[in-house]
Amino acid sequence: MSLDDLRYPVGRFERPAHMNDAARAAAIAVIADLPRAIRDAVKGLSPAQLDTPYRDGGWSVRQVVHHVPESHMHAYCRFKFALLEDHPTIKPYNEQMWSGYGDQATAPVEASLQLLDGLHQRWTAVLNVMTPAEYARTLHHPENGDMRLDQVLASYAWHSLHHVAHLTGLRQRRGW
Ligand code: NI
Numbered sequence: 001m002s003l004d005d006l007r008y009p010v011g012r013f014e015r016p017a018h019m020n021d022a023a024r025a026a027a028i029a030v031i032a033d034l035p036r037a038i039r040d041a042v043k044g045l046s047p048a049q050l051d052t053p054y055r056d057g058g059w060s061v062r063q064v065v066h067h068v069p070e071s072h073m074h075a076y077c078r079f080k081f082a083l084l085e086d087h088p089t090i091k092p093y094n095e096q097m098w099s100g101y102g103d104q105a106t107a108p109v110e111a112s113l114q115l116l117d118g119l120h121q122r123w124t125a126v127l128n129v130m131t132p133a134e135y136a137r138t139l140h141h142p143e144n145g146d147m148r149l150d151q152v153l154a155s156y157a158w159h160s161l162h163h164v165a166h167l168t169g170l171r172q173r174r175g176w
Contacts, residue, residue: 009165
């Protein structure tokens with residue numbers, strides 16, 4: 001497998017120009033299901049397996065599991081800011097630095113799984129009450145430019161599948 005296949009197992013994110021009702025519903029279903037998907041993807045792994053990089057030079061399984069709720073806490077706040085403020089500028093964060101901080105090696109994986117459970121229930125509740133007009137609201141990302149909330153939703157649905165595939169791909173290759 002090429003590095004790109006290992007790093008981008010579901011392909012790179014492509015920002016959709018438009019999202020219809022069905023596309024939004026499919027993306028919301030991915031967000032709603034992610035806590036279960038991640039939990040299943042790490043079920044039964046030993047501490048040594050959790051500390052295994054999903055690819056050479058990549059994050060460990062543990063770091064991937066801790067990264068997802070950290071990323072999605074930002075996502076949740078970005079949605080609420082964009083819903084309640086006019087075209088807010090959101091705060092980027094350096095995910096490599098966040099994932100390199102010491103807590104990522106020591107925090108229990110279960111803590112991040114529980115965080116995902118509650119966070120995604122709340123986030124899904126927001127996504128399910130948003131109107132089509134609200135999905136057209138925008139935010140400004142200092143690095144990625146202006147985005148509509150339906151495009152942000154698409155990016156996090158992709159992000160969810162992307163990281164689950166890192167974990168399931170590793171287990172498949174190792175026969176775990
Ligand atoms: Ni990520």
